[in-house]
Amino acid sequence: MNSEKIKQIRAQNAEVRIGKNGITEGIINEIKRRLKDHEVIKIKIGSKDKNRKEIALKIAELANAKLIEVRGYTFILSKIDSD
Structure with a gap:
């Protein structure tokens, strides 16, 4: 994923x-x-949990997606290519 696409999603x-x-x-x-x-989608975590990256990784795994970035209480997922 290119940086321009990530900027647009942010x-x-x-x-x-x-x-x-x-x-x-x-x-x-x-x-x-x-x-x-x-x-690509952007997700916001409402809880003030300190383990935000762990939550994002768990959601990515459950949704069969790739974690792109975690910033504060927001993270970006992309679908995994099935080529």
Whole structure:
């Protein structure tokens, strides 16, 4: 993924927000659906958990996606090429 594409994604509002209920099956399904429609999505974590990178990695694994970047309470996922 090129840096210009990452800059464009950073400028957008988060497409998915993870609230107080945390990582649910519904959230994972929504992330998968959005990754199907878009190559890259931006996700915001609502909790003040200190292990944000671990949460992002767990979500990426559950959604079968690649973690691109974690910044504060927001992270970017891209779909994994299935070539």
